[in-house]
Amino acid sequence: EDQVTQSPEALRLQEGESSSLNCSYTVSGLRGLFWYRQDPGKGPEFLFTLYSAGEEKEKERLKATLTKKESFLHITAPKPEDSATYLCAVQGDFQKLVFGTGTRLLVSP
Amino acid sequence: DVKVTQSSRYLVKRTGEKVFLECVQDMDHENMFWYRQDPGLGLRLIYFSYDVKMKEKGDIPEGYSVSREKKERFSLILESASTNQTSMYLCATLGPGYEQYFGPGTRLTVT
Structure with a gap:
């Protein structure tokens, strides 16, 4: 059974304090993370897709990386407007998207 | 931009x-x-549809049904609402890279 675990559940940062969110997964035949x-x-807003280990994607202050067992979302010099819940999901051979329960990020000015 | 409305x-x-x-x-x-x-x-996941008039059960279909008469429209039906169906309901579509695009959500309260 495909599974996704995100950590930490909640993270509080000061503005400018960089950090990383973790997404550990087990999946049969990864089609995408x-x-x-x-x-x-509000509804979830799509940020990135990663397809294979070693791949990286960037968007503004966010950078996502992927290994065979986990993905990291690195947040560089965050701002208060980056405060949100970040969700990770995987799609495997069963073609259903399996979500983690998310990391709640709060960035204080 | 993909637009999904609820x-x-x-x-x-x-x-x-x-x-x-x-x-x-x-x-x-x-x-x-x-x-x-x-x-x-x-x-x-409650239900999904891969084509007009086609539907598949997701992980928690009990108490729900769906309808897809036109490609652009997908309806979720609660046959007899119960308090344990109070929740946030989200609709999504599947993009070409397997990414899903979500609507804004409907916050349903059953009293």
Whole structure:
């Protein structure tokens, strides 16, 4: 059974304090690993897809990396507007997207 | 940009009522999905559809049904709403790289 575990559950940073979020996964035949951002009361917003180990994607202050067992979302010099819940999901051979429960990030000014 | 819209942002219904949640997409995507999201449980797949009039059960289909009469529209139906169906409901479509695009969500409260 495909599984996704995200850590930490919650993270509080000062503005400018860089850190990383972790997504550990087990999947049968990885078709893609996805990162989403979700603001309170809204639907998840697609950020990145990673397809194979060693791949990296960047968008503004965010950088996602992938190994065979985990993915990291690195946040460099975060700003308060980066505060949100970040969700990780994998799609394997069963073609269903399996989500983690997310990391709640709070960036204080 | 992909646009996925849902008919209501907030909905309050009484126990036993039949509830319709509608989702419309404008990107001509084949696959559409309905999830519910609850604190501590994450997103759980209710139903999905890979073509008009085609549907497949997800992980938690009990108490729900779906309808897909047109490619752009996917409806979730709660046959007889119960309080344990109070949740955030999210519709999504599948993009060409397997990424899913979500609507804004419907916060349903059943009293």
